[in-house]
Amino acid sequence: MAEKIKIRLIRSTIRALPKQRATVRALGLRKIGSVSEQEATPAILGMIKVISHLVAVESSKAGDVNAGL
Numbered sequence: 001m002a003e004k005i006k007i008r009l010i011r012s013t014i015r016a017l018p019k020q021r022a023t024v025r026a027l028g029l030r031k032i033g034s035v036s037e038q039e040a041t042p043a044i045l046g047m048i049k050v051i052s053h054l055v056a057v058e059s060s061k062a063g064d065v066n067a068g069l
């Protein structure tokens with residue numbers, strides 16, 4: 001199982017290229033500040049590389065479901 005990563009949209013897509021807007025939408029991001037959790041597969045990492053100037057990425061542990069208990 002691949003590591004999970006959280007992707008947060010931090011910049012607007014208004015001046016972005018249409019291909020970059022489509023990549024943002026494909027990652028499940030809509031508004032500024034929205035967060036999507038994805039597995040760190042080569043395809044997802046490639047998509048993040050294309051829009052790296054629009055997003056912030058942080059890793060999250062897959063087994064943290066009961067971390068607060």
